[in-house]
Amino acid sequence: MRPYILRRILLIIPLIWGVVTSVFLVVHLLPGDPAAVLLGPFATGDREAALRHMWGLDRPLLVQYGQYLRNIAAGDFGTSLLTGQPAASQILSLLPYTVVLGVGALLIAVGAGIPLGIAAAVRSGTAVDRLSLLASLLLISTPSFLVGIVLLIVFSGRLGWLPAIGAGTFARPGSIVSHVVLPALALSAGLLAYLTRITRTTLLSVLREDYVKTARAKGLAGRVIVLVHALRNAMLPVLSILGLATGDVVGGAVVIETVFARPGVGSLLVNSVTGRDYVQVQACVIVLAASFVIMNLVTDLCYAAADPRIQYR
């Protein structure tokens, strides 16, 4: 296993290089000029040229690319064109909020989705099963921003139970928790519904297996059969989906960050693309790409842990 893990970690380097090169080319080939965007209605040819020169954007693309790779190798992610702040420090200051939101959403989705899926499977055909199907369809069909707005209006606007905006401060962990509840609920809604359905389907399929019938015949308790014997096998497809869902959670976080006025890397990336802040876009993409690779590795390792038949070499 260790050589496998090492190989996967080393593979991050060429993968990141590929991502960086692709993003570099794409952002520079996009229509639009960061100088013109920054200057807005005060844009003149002279001012734009002066800014581009200051940013080094008037050099040949290959020269810019070479300089960029050298900087990345030295750990320098560059300076944001729009804010003049180091791109890395902007990401680092916002990453914790995105992680909190993403982890919160995943915890809710997993913590509620899997148990609900189990309940729907063991009570297949009953009112519980039908209710969970209806709820799942509703949550899958409703865009996360709409869920967020409704939660905001009800729990913050009308009831005043939870804060409307912001992310709290890590100096007061309670504020982090209170500020993430509604956004995490909104972000988790679709994934929760999906996990419910997948867990139900795979568990139902496993519960029909011969070894389960054997376990039942041996007189084992229902809870033991489901949670100890059947669930582990049913979890393999769910694990795969969870690994992929991490990307969806980060992507969906952008919308939720806007609705709840939360800081985050998603919003930073969107604003940087809109403002043609090439440096910040590239830095954000590197961080996100590395995150996806690591999450996929973790998913594979969880897979191996869940199924001893799987061995990586």
Place this chain on the structure above:
Amino acid sequence: MLRRVTLAARWSAPLVLAVILSAAGTGGPAGAADTVLTYALISTGTSKIPAYTTTGEDTEIMAQIYDSVLQADAKTWKIGPDLATAYTTSSDGKTWTFTLRKGVKWQGGYGDFTCADVQFTWDFNKDPANHSFWQTQAVIVDNVACPNPYTAEFHLSAPFQGFIWSVVNIEPSTGWVLCKAAWDKLGRAGYEKTPIGTGPYMLKSLAPSQEVVLVRNPDYWGPKPAVDEIDFKVITDSQTAALAVKTGAVDIVGVNDPVVATQYEHTPGVAVIAKQALRTDYLELNEMVKPFDDVKVRQAMRYAIDYRGLVAAILRGFGTPGYAGILMPGQTGFDPSVNPQNTYDPAKARQLLKEAGVPLPIKGFFTTYNDTPDINAAQFLAANFAQVGIELEARPLERGTLVQVRIAPTTPAAVIGNALSPDPDGFIGAFTGKQIPPAGLNISRYTGADQLFQMQREVAGAAARKRILREIQQRFATDVPVIEYYVQKEIFFVNSRVHNYEPFVLFGGDPLAKVTLAAK
């Protein structure tokens, strides 16, 4: 059938909920919450040095940190004292002498404000090596002389009656004064981290994309502000911002969505302030693209728009129709006798198109911004034009693409939104030959007012300048390089605990030092 499976989480759910709700009580600010004013912006801006930013968010923040030579009153727009207490102009209009206020201290312990700082600021903006965004505005000043520490003499290269607006607290930001001693010590990077001004507030912290916090300047020369701290938070969505004001999470927000404004107009605890501003949206018609080079076609397009319907439908009444001669009430020289509000007359539009003899339908497109009010306005315009046989497709584009496509020589027309100065020089200048893209945003490529523009700059006497401005308005009304379709009101949501708030709807910052707060 399997026995019921007991979910372990069932018993723990109430416990978890109790933890969350108890934590909810810790969400508010600690300490002296009643003297913290929370103001929502759509971003934390790009720079806190006036020379390097054009964003409204930076202007709002910088207006609390810096003072300007003179200042425009938020309510009346009249220019009055700030760092200068009085001024005179020479008979040839080329020398402006300002008497500077004594005893004004720079923040951060950088000593007293003097003429040397004013001189430094103008030299800084003028020097091409500094890449100031306002370099082309600043070069009208040949030099700033300091006959003594509290007298600043501006020597202009040519007379310019509108110059007074270059030293006040609005964009372009040549009015705000930088501290020479601080710049010499800190350099640009240091000044960016710690902007030094003489204003009522100082920068306490800046978390990009999150919030900017200002604290009261203990050495401020003016009346002590009632509010200890101003917390600028980032909220990009209008609905979220409105809800935040209602719940008291935010005290003040500017709202650019009239639909949201009408939803909250009668909400308890929220005051909706709508103030007529010099903020306009206009359609520039590219005279390089046929048949928009035909003046009758342009005139027809101006008659084809239902302006009152547009204001009612898109602005929900928060605005007025635009003006034929582009200047508007509140601007120097505005003359309604030659510059009336645009009127809707589709029959006249069809008549003009017939006289022009162009084959119909005329096809083309126009670019616009991709936010909801602009998209809706563009669709309204397209529908109006289609009724008279002009099929212009509205193309809302995201900003990065928009700035490139709208100046392309083949783009027939483009919507521009602009916040204007009471002095019309800058606005008229935007439609001169020197501003034809890529040099500027004269997308219409109009040069019909170039000579008059130069004359109004250089003529001596207010009356003479007014006569030339009148002629400029007549020229625009006749030639129609631009169709100004509405002039907007700026809308603000203000929590009921806020008192003495007067929004500053010119492109400057609100006088937040005058705001008082009732206890929450």
